[in-house]
Each structure stands twice: as C-alpha cells, then as structure tokens.
Amino acid sequence: MTVQDVAADGIKLSDNAAAKVKSLLGQEGRDDLRLRVAVQPGGCSGLRYQLFFDERSLDGDAITDFGGVEVVVDRMSVPYLGGAQIDFVDTIEKQGFTIDNPNATGSCACGDSFS
Template sequence: MTASSETTTSGVVLTDAAVSKVKNLLEAEGRDDLQLRIAVQPGGCSGLRYQLFFDERSLDGDVVHDFNGVGVVVDRMSVPYLGGATIDFVDTIEKQGFTIDNPNAAGSCACGDSFH
C-alpha cells in the first residue's frame, strides 16, 4: 500500500489503488464536477460510521486535498476523526472495496463499518 501525492498526519491519505478506483468510478459517472466526500456520522454498532460518496457541493469549512487529480473533501466536523486516516481499495478473492485505516479509532465492530 503506497500513499499517493499527499501524505500528512493532519489529513486523509488516499493510496494509489484508491485513487485509481475513484478515477474509474468518476469516469463511469461521466461527470467532472464531482469529488469524493469522506464523512464521519453518528451510527453503526460502535457509535460512529464512515460515509464515502461523490458530491458536487462545497460546504463552509470543507478541507479539500488533491490526490493525482482526485479531489477529496472532508467536512469540518469530520476532520478531527479522520486525521492521518488512510483510504485504500482492495480487490482480492476475500474482499473488495474501500478500506479505512484510522489511527483515531479506539475500536471498531466486527463488520468494520463503524468505530469509536
């Protein structure tokens, strides 16, 4: 797993595999005005859950990073929960999808979709 273009402990990091997958998904959407928004919201069995989705909005306080042409947006409320988190994309026989390695998570549930 290699981190792409921007590696900071104050923000989210996308690996090259994640950047490639996001670019492919954006091409399939056929829109060039979308960015990947990563948010933390209340919910899930551990108290907080991640949300990743494409968004064209720009909200007050958003933090935006560029990873080789992929815009990644984190809202101001989610920034403290995601500092130093690494987003990767895995495609193996056992698992396919985006994964989040978050040093701020004290624990997570068995499904891996929520944390505390």
C-alpha cells in the same frame, strides 16, 4: 500500500484508491464530482464512515487533490480522520475501500462502525 501526498487534513489516499475513484468518476460521466469522506453517528460502535461523490461545497470543507482526485472532508469530520489511510482492495476475499484510522479506539465485529 503506496500512499499519495498527505492532505492538509491528514487523510492519505493510496494509489489503488485514487485509481478506483478515477475509474468510478469516469463511469459517472461528470466532471463536477469529488470524493467526500465523512464521519456520521451510527453503527453499533457509535460512528460510521461515509464515502460518496458530491458536487457541493460546504463552509469549512478541507479539499485536497490526490493526482487529479479531489477528496473533500467536512469540518466536523476532520478531527476524526487525521492520519487516516484510504485504500482500495480487490482480492478473492474482499473488494472495496478500506480506512485505516489511527483515531479509532475500537470497532464493531462486522467492521461497519468505529468509536
């Protein structure tokens, strides 16, 4: 995984992930959207990731540009995501965004949530 610049909040975005986000944003046809990465309560391990496009700006957001892709993290999620690496994989076995998070101490069997 080639990693782009490290964000102020510590998140890293791979070249593959940045390219996929650009492609998806192009399909949306809007130029006011950014990729928001958040940590929310839920899942069998206690916390779950959320990745979605958002036009909002919230107080305390950490915003970083990765080669034309703006990634936004809310202030409550920043401590959970420091050092996390976001990648996009497209193989015969799996397709989608992956998050390698050094702050996660465990995850559920389905890989949908972490603690």
